[in-house]
Amino acid sequence: MKDTKDIIIFDPHIDGKRLNSITSALKKKRYSVRGFRTVEEYSLHIERSKPDAILLRLPEGLSAKNLKLFTDHAPIIGVLDKYEDRLIKKAFKAGIDEFVMLPYNAAEIHLKVECCLRKQLRNTELERERKHLKAIVEITSLASSTLDPQEILYLIVKKIAEIIPVIRCSMIRVDNEHRYAHVVATFESPRLKSITLDLNKYPEIREALATRTPVVVNDIKSDPIMTDVRDLISPLGIKSIIVLPVFYRDTIIGTLFLRTSRSGREFADHEIKFCSRVANTSANALYSAFLFEKSENEKIHLGKLAITDFLTGLYNTRYLYHRLEEEFSRSHRYNIPLTCLMVDIDLFKRINDAYGHKTGDHVLKEFAQILKKNIRKSDILARYGGEEFIILLPNTSKKGSMSEAERLRLCVKNHKFKTLKGKQSLSVSIGAATYPHKDITTNDELITCADTALFNAKDKGRGKVVVYK
Known part of the structure; x- marks a missing residue:
């Protein structure tokens, strides 16, 4: 999150002296204030920089053309020179529910902006939570409708990649000797699987395997876990990596791990929690699917034994x-x-x-x-x-x-x-x-x-x- 908040005041009637006074007072609150008297001036500015909040002079800002331009960019605080029920109702319908009264007061602006930003953050978090819960419900529903582990694994990585911007998202199974890992599903393609990884080149997977806990590498350039492989990974443009063991009743399902990575920025806490929720939610369906697959394989094996000569391996x-x-x-x-x-x-x-x-x-x-x-x-x-x-x-x-x-x-x-x-x-x-x-x-x-x-x-x-x- 940036240190300084950018505030725009759109007011055809504001004078330079008053704007300078507000700018100076709010600078102490780490606010950067820009004032505009015309839509044309505002349009040129908005192409280069998006504000954190907009103070919009009413009723001028409520025209259909102006309102569309402003509401697309940031939370809006209405500026009134007097209370008018009709004007306030119109503003409410337009989605404006915070107001300040003229003359401009720096303390009141600061209070209203903080209120708007907290409200926006809460709405963003609620919307994100809604999307996450919807995705988890979809995964649970679809995973419960199939007994094919491969289908469930692909569904998990595909859904995570839809919600969170990543460059890699895979389900990985580690062999019994803990020397190699096998990519059993990746979001790029449902048919892309059985890729073998040398665990010597993946210390984050080894760490998750040893500790049986999630491993989050925020920055491969500085995380000590990645010291031995940093030169190999750096050219790939990967910044952050998450490795999550998939548990069912405190047991790692066949040493199965969810591994995802991204470039540009590290994973946020809510993204890590979402990946963890998906892994935990899917565990039950995966466990049932693996049991079914094991049962079917045992049936095939028993069927083969029933028609095979034990000594030569030929038909009996x-x-x-x-x-x-x-x-x-x-x-x-x-x-x-x-x-x-x-x-x-x-x-x-x-x-x-x-x-x-x-x-x-x-x-x-x-x-x-x-x-x-x-x-x-x-x-x-x-x-x-x-x-x-x-x-x-x-x-x-x-x-x-x-x-x-x-x-x-x-x-x-x-x-x-x-x-x-x-x-x-x-x-x-x-x-x-x-x-x-x-x-x-x-x-x-x-x-x-x-x-x-x-x-x-x-x-x-x-x-x-x-x-x-």
């Missing part, structure tokens, strides 16, 4: 039969081929006997990855049991099954297993069966025929591919 037999039924039905409906490959590691028992079951498990994992890397995205690979695996190949003919099975057999043969001494290789036997076939009318029969072909491959000496005929 439960999922295999589910997909087999779907693919067989599709193959039958559209008359397209479906091939089943049954793959078995030859003499796998010898590995368990020679190296132990733990090494055998590692071999199975490595073997599963070989198969996974060498099949198409449309193929379905599952562990059938023990050292047996099944691959379903949609839209693959009998001829194609032979070439595909042989390709996989050679991939395994040429691979040196890291978990075996001397990086030995292994051989596999593969049985293939393709629908349509006269012996295959159900999905179970497709598996049975592939199993029969596998048995024949082993019977012929292992390390071979046999297609069911």
Whole structure:
């Protein structure tokens, strides 16, 4: 706030001597007074400087043209040479509710100006509070209508940036090791997220993390917190920074922080309080959204576990039969081929006997990855049991099954297993069966025929591919 208040007196009848007397008396009250007799003089001045208050001679100042010019700039105090009910009522309608009587009295002017400025400040604060409360109600309402944390986070930073002039406003999540922070929402764009920040370059976030309290950097050039990074930040034009932990029942929600910064001037107390209110108000909705997201992720994880073989990470037999039924039905409906490959590691028992079951498990994992890397995205690979695996190949003919099975057999043969001494290789036997076939009318029969072909491959000496005929 400036030290000297600028006061304008608009009075067509004021003389220079009286104006000088008032100016001199009010100068002691730290008032700078300028007098104008014509609208033209006032208009030229107002383009260069905005006053804190205007003393307007009535009734001259109440013309529609003059009134619009004056009321746009500052609080107005009416100047009367006598009380007239009609004139005062007209002034009230125009928004003038403070008056001084002629002759001008410096003490009375000082009192009325201070009264107007206090009233203006109170109205400004009330209007600001109304806007802040409206914004908080909107955030609460919208945040309660969604269970998407990302949507809530963006809503928070967007609303803050609408109310407070800032150059950055972000929600930040800190990793468990407290080495990096991740921007999870920023007001510039709802799609802009997952930006990684090195916490060594953000001491204000480290301070908020350590103290679990809001951190306000009023001036990065002088605040000791910013000493180590001052040279990095200064060229960015940032003057002030706020970092607020987002709490729910005294717990920081997933080490979530609201960080905002601005250039030009430091944050006012009411702006800091508004940001803090938004963070606190949103915490409940955010916590519910995070719980919902965690629950959904756990459902997805449990769902994945239910269809996954715990050792190899491939699909299990439960999922295999589910997909087999779907693919067989599709193959039958559209008359397209479906091939089943049954793959078995030859003499796998010898590995368990020679190296132990733990090494055998590692071999199975490595073997599963070989198969996974060498099949198409449309193929379905599952562990059938023990050292047996099944691959379903949609839209693959009998001829194609032979070439595909042989390709996989050679991939395994040429691979040196890291978990075996001397990086030995292994051989596999593969049985293939393709629908349509006269012996295959159900999905179970497709598996049975592939199993029969596998048995024949082993019977012929292992390390071979046999297609069911």
